[in-house]
Amino acid sequence: MSEHRPTRDQELKARARRVIPGGMWGHLDVKRQPPGYPQYFERARGCRMWDVDGREYIDFMCSWGPIILGHHDAEVDAAVRAQAEAGDCLNGPSARLVELAELVVELVPHADWAMFSKNGTDATTVCVTIARAATKRRKVLAARRAYHGAAPWCTPSLIGVTAEDRAHIVHFDYNDPESLRQAAAEAKDDLAAILVSAFRHDLGRDHELPTRDFAAAARDICDRTGAALIVDDVRAGFRLHMGGSWELVGVRPDLAAWSKAIANGHALAAVTGSDRFREAASSVFTTGSFWCASVPMAAAIATLTKLRDIDGVAHMHAMGQRLRDGLATQAKTHGIGLRQSGPPQMPLVLFEDDADLAKGTLFCQEALRRGVFLHQNHTMFLSVAHTAADIDQALEATDAALKTVVERFGAA
């Protein structure tokens, strides 16, 4: 009798290998996470998630960003049920489209208008297309290693991508105004846009909020040249500031891309823009079969209204700070070097002297065994559903996990 009956996760992985190339694709492929992390999930409530083998986790990934009020938020669920009962995918939009566009324009200071789609990549692509239509120029400045989506012009891998797909992308270094100015000079009179993430959240690298100098330099170049300043707020949107993440540095973009948290997990993306780009936005042809579906729009209205009314940003900031402070204290106690970066609502935790991520991997594995779902080198996410009690329970697990890391690798 074998004691090693496969888990349900292992069974599903084996079946998947037959009918899905490599068993999974993209960022949700668990091969990018430490061994032992589950690939398949069964259900979720609030900030808790259960995998297909019934293991419960306090979740700090929030489905890689989309879950911002927690799973099965009562207000969002009620809005979704009501809209689904009426109709979702119709011959045109419902009134929810107009209500949502009005709400977004009210919440976001730079926005005079909004358009909606499904993927963050749709939104960044539409922003670039509008910028090119408005300026009749081609060059787009983007930060080296920044993630702006998975279309050929921006996906992190060059496999299956042609040189022409990237022909008009010019790189600069995030938070380096001089490299931005050099890139703009390189674009000469063909500069259509500066495309910049809400903050520097490159995979596996300490996160950095934008400096005021950098943001001001980007704004200044666009003002001087007529190019569009595009903030990619897909990952950070509505976690740092309800009006757009660059409100924190006092700079307003011309265009912004949104998705992830906008509808608490329902498939929706948005582009917002100023009046200067309205005509160009109406001139481009962009669409998708489900872009006017009303259920995600009803979910977005409920999500954004609640986030505003309860000051969700402040709650997530406080809970993220509680986690950060607790981890910092634990690291000091155990005598191990941690680098915590990013805004508290979107933490990244890296270990000192851990180029091969061995410490980070063990830390995440040990936390997982104790019911806490972390990521070793990607932005994590807090939600409104995380309470102080959840954070404190998670910190008990991280304390034990850090102890194990020190036992294996020694203090540092």
Place this chain on the structure above:
Amino acid sequence: MSEHRPTRDQELKARARRVIPGGMWGHLDVKRQPPGYPQYFERARGCRMWDVDGREYIDFMCSWGPIILGHHDAEVDAAVRAQAEAGDCLNGPSARLVELAELVVELVPHADWAMFSKNGTDATTVCVTIARAATKRRKVLAARRAYHGAAPWCTPSLIGVTAEDRAHIVHFDYNDPESLRQAAAEAKDDLAAILVSAFRHDLGRDHELPTRDFAAAARDICDRTGAALIVDDVRAGFRLHMGGSWELVGVRPDLAAWSKAIANGHALAAVTGSDRFREAASSVFTTGSFWCASVPMAAAIATLTKLRDIDGVAHMHAMGQRLRDGLATQAKTHGIGLRQSGPPQMPLVLFEDDADLAKGTLFCQEALRRGVFLHQNHTMFLSVAHTAADIDQALEATDAALKTVVERFGAA
């Protein structure tokens, strides 16, 4: 006292003009349809839809394709409710991903594997990327005027698009084997793929099923060169044949793109492929925040299972033929020339001598007044929810509408 109080549709359009560029974007923009067509909808059941002013229509657009079992199909709704109650957008997929991939591989003869995304454009773009990754070549042959999505490389408008976005697209004429061979010759040893619609369904032009000669020529070129034959089944998928539309001409693609009807209106797209392209498919990086959401996958499993079990294709064919026969008889009676093309499940109705679409516009307006929602120059769609009684009721309206067209324009 004015008697012309604005309708709710007019009120919403006025509000939309302030917060949405041009009031609407893309294919659902009612400015592309005859005056009088509503922009905003309230609810739907089966093949019936109600606009925001409470007017009821027998619908022949099916939300531009996605609705294939009818709105609020009981089995799909039950599957959706159960999955939503568990979880939709999680830290990874649920078991629905594997179940759906297995079902698609079972249904589609060319498919050894499947991947999922949100938009038809995602699926066509991923197919092209996989073809380029597999062949390490760049050129993609596509039919002139064919619609393959709304990304810069394929959107019908060139506004905001650069020449480089289209650098490796080579055109041929649909159903013209010789022009296909010429395009392949032009691509020389750089041919990555032939991308071809399930049938010729260009806007405003008589639809044509692929000829066996044309399909065989496409297959032959790909077999000789190692290029990928990609069938874009986004619009037609699961309405012509459950195994893919080119089963009707006995030719199997290497890769296929699907979306629209796959989940009866829930946002989902798919790529299927043969084993020859499995490794390439696993090598590209493509992803989206909501691509593993479980509710649309549960909807797809319910939709495809039911379509198969009840032979939905045969029902839609029969109802489409009933509509076509009825219209043909009416046109003969009224002495007016109609050109009906496309498969009966996806009809296009054009008038003879109607270059400016004046007859088609009036016909659609008169049908709409009588509660029948048609389109003057785009593919229409039947669903499983259309009954003989619905078709017969619609034919009463079209008879009166045709009479009005003849009164205005004379017999022809």
